Amino acid sequence: MRMLARLAGRIGVGAVGGALAVLLAAGAAGTAHAQTITSVIKGQEEAVTTFAPQVPPPITRAYNTKVVVHLETREVTARLSDGVEYTFWTFGGHVPGKMIRVMEGDLVEMHLSNHPSSKMPHNIDMHSVTGPGGGAASSFTAPGHTSVFSFQALNPGLYVYHCATAPVGMHIGNGMYGLILVEPRGGLPKVDQEYYVMQGEFYTKGVHGAPGLQPFDMAKALEERPEYVVFNGSVGALVGDNALKAKVGDTVRLYVGNGGPNLVSSFHVIGEIFDTVYPEGGFTTNHNVQTTLIPAGGAAMAEFRIQVPGTYILVDHSIFRAFNKGALGMLKAEGQASQTVYSGKVLDEIYKPEGGAIQSTEAAPTPVVARNKAERIEFGKRIFNQICAACHQQTGLGIPGAFPPLAGSDFLNADKERAIGILINGLSGAITVNGKPFNSQMPSLQLTDEDIANVLTYVYNTWGNKGFTVTPDEVAKHRKK
Numbered sequence: 199m200r201m202l203a204r205l206a207g208r209i210g211v212g213a214v215g216g217a218l219a220v221l222l223a224a225g226a227a228g229t230a231h232a233q234t235i236t237s238v239i240k241g242q243e244e245a246v247t248t249f250a251p252q253v254p255p256p257i258t259r260a261y262n263t264k265v266v267v268h269l270e271t272r273e274v275t276a277r278l279s280d281g282v283e284y285t286f287w288t289f290g291g292h293v294p295g296k297m298i299r300v301m302e303g304d305l306v307e308m309h310l311s312n313h314p315s316s317k318m319p320h321n322i323d324m325h326s327v328t329g330p331g332g333g334a335a336s337s338f339t340a341p342g343h344t345s346v347f348s349f350q351a352l353n354p355g356l357y358v359y360h361c362a363t364a365p366v367g368m369h370i371g372n373g374m375y376g377l378i379l380v381e382p383r384g385g386l387p388k389v390d391q392e393y394y395v396m397q398g399e400f401y402t403k404g405v406h407g408a409p410g411l412q413p414f415d416m417a418k419a420l421e422e423r424p425e426y427v428v429f430n431g432s433v434g435a436l437v438g439d440n441a442l443k444a445k446v447g448d449t450v451r452l453y454v455g456n457g458g459p460n461l462v463s464s465f466h467v468i469g470e471i472f473d474t475v476y477p478e479g480g481f482t483t484n485h486n487v488q489t490t491l492i493p494a495g496g497a498a499m500a501e502f503r504i505q506v507p508g509t510y511i512l513v514d515h516s517i518f519r520a521f522n523k524g525a526l527g528m529l530k531a532e533g534q535a536s537q538t539v540y541s542g543k544v545l546d547e548i549y550k551p552e553g554g555a556i557q558s559t560e561a562a563p564t565p566v567v568a569r570n571k572a573e574r575i576e577f578g579k580r581i582f583n584q585i586c587a588a589c590h591q592q593t594g595l596g597i598p599g600a601f602p603p604l605a606g607s608d609f610l611n612a613d614k615e616r617a618i619g620i621l622i623n624g625l626s627g628a629i630t631v632n633g634k635p636f637n638s639q640m641p642s643l644q645l646t647d648e649d650i651a652n653v654l655t656y657v658y659n660t661w662g663n664k665g666f667t668v669t670p671d672e673v674a675k676h677r678k679k
């Protein structure tokens with residue numbers, strides 16, 4: 199897909215400012231009712247945030263402070279797998295987003311900036327926040343803007359944060375998630391190695407391994423049928439030279455999150471037993487665990503000691519995801535072998551991912567072609583809900599200042615040929631729809647003639663619009679012009 203629509207940077211700024219003022223007031227007064235806050239906030243510091251698999255250093259101070267966190271949302275095209283690219287929506291430029299570490303009782307001041315090159319507004323819903331929306335309403339941020347809100351980290355634990363801008367599933371599905379650790383007072387037990395691993399699935403138009411820049415596929419997302427299930431944002435992000443590292447004798451703690459958007463992870467390390475698991479990122483501990491379940495939008499900490507050198511394979515034990523969809527990482531441990539603990543020789547090779555070669559190569563089913571106007575409208579409605587509704591909304595009413603309405607649009611109804619052209623080429627520049635100015639960009643959506651005919655026929659025959667029919671022939675003729 200080419201460039202997506204650039205938003206007018208004015209959406210809901212008034213509302214955001216209002217919510218912000220209220221939230222900061224509540225934070226400053228420390229009026230949380232669920233728990234008694236005994237912490238006194240001394241001074242302030244800038245949070246150390248890290249990209250996976252690195253983890254910010256343990257907190258050594260013995261008092262609470264104001265922790266200032268800067269996160270930047272960015273839409274970046276990057277490698278999803280060998281030969282496969284994807285336009286990720288990110289916190290910080292990579293998937294998963296940067297990891298944040300604070301202490302129970304800290305006052306966390308979030309600064310969320312949306313890079314001016316973004317096409318979409320974004321926000322942040324932090325599961326560590328006590329307050330409606332987890333910060334989402336207070337952090338709705340148009341491209342080129344920054345929002346600020348603060349919260350007190352009342353409950354220790356390992357928490358997911360994610361974007362919660364509509365369509366929420368698409369923002370999460372494009373990679374907008376990360377982890378925040380709220381350390382309990384007194385900290386966590388010391389370990390030798392800490393790593394940040396986060397699972398997520400990607401729903402691409404092409405099948406697993408199909409090359410090129412792959413657009414998001416809403417239909418597959420709705421059916422929860424991802425082409426890719428990966429750790430840390432891409433196939434192979436934790437393999438080979440990028441493998442996690444440890445030495446024999448080390449204790450290792452993995453902070454494992456699951457961004458979803460849909461799947462639950464059966465997280466397992468082949469060849470290890472977790473000595474301790476903090477299920478669901480809370481502070482009951484379980485011991486001697488083989489596989490721990492990590493819900494979508496959840497997390498867990500898993501600890502183990504390395505006794506035998508070799509390569510340990512991180513997987514989602516829903517095993518086709520590991521060997522065929524990418525949910526496979528490695529931890530390489532060096533050191534003295536212990537014949538007592540494990541006698542055999544260690545072979546990396548047998549664990550190599552099977553890769554694309556094993557994929558089914560059956561051709562995609564031929565698309566069903568509409569036989570009459572009623573079918574055109576029916577098929578067109580599906581396309582509308584899958585593709586257009588993300589911006590123009592399911593109601594066709596759009597979003598003031600950002601996405602023009604299609605319902606009762608004088609602009610749409612005035613010129614069918616022009617509408618066909620917009621669907622083929624996209625649209626940018628100043629237009630007026632029902633008296634309201636818009637100056638933004640609609641991407642060229644790379645639809646087939648059949649799909650354009652169907653979606654426009656649906657749009658023209660809904661919400662009191664003019665009732666035109668558009669045929670694939672008309673679209674094809676327009677393309678030749």
Ligand SMILES: [Cu+2]
Nearest residue numbers: 320361363369
């Ligand atoms: Cu977003």
